[in-house]
Amino acid sequence: MQENKPILIVGLGNPGAEYAKTRHNVGFMAVDAMAGAGATWKSEKNALTYKSELDGHSVIFAKPQTYMNDSGRAVLALMTFYKIPLENLIVIHDDMDLPNGKMRVKIGGSSAGHNGIKSIDAAVGAEYKRIRIGIAHPRDFGSLMNPADWVLGKFSDAQLDEINSAIREIRIFE
Helix, strand or coil, X not given: CCCCCCEEEEECCCCCHHHCCXXXXXXXXXXXXXXXXXXXXXXXXXXXXXXXXXXXXXXXXXXXXXXXXXXXXXHHHHHHHXXXXXXXXXEEEEECCCCCCCEEEEECCCCCCCHHHHHHHHHHCCCCEEEEXXXXXXXXXXXXXXXXXXXXXXXXXXXXXXXXXXXXCCCCCC
């Protein structure tokens, strides 16, 4: 990370009340929790943003309002406006290939079919930090549900508890 530049922490999701607490909105849920209940979000560059300090670092939390498949447009606009280098970008998103509530961190790699990540990779490149939070796959539950419907579905109470536990474990600077 470049110490003299802010860190952009982007949570992926879809805007609107109908998507709140859906599996695809895990990124929004994470940045909301990290920013805290008193955060005052501002609309700018096709995103909701909140500026703060985290562990002594200047951070900008962001929730793109462009819908998942076009997240890269908002991320590029924010990175350009705030002059944020790629190594200072952190994206938090859902991952169907991980069990519900499990978390993995990596830098770069493939999108694994995630349309929000594909959009960001196309807009800014792929070598940024990704925090993946598992939402499981419908087949893990013996379901034949279409994965597109699965990600837009809501968590059960038990699943949401696992997600919230994972979100509390996020450590940006480790």
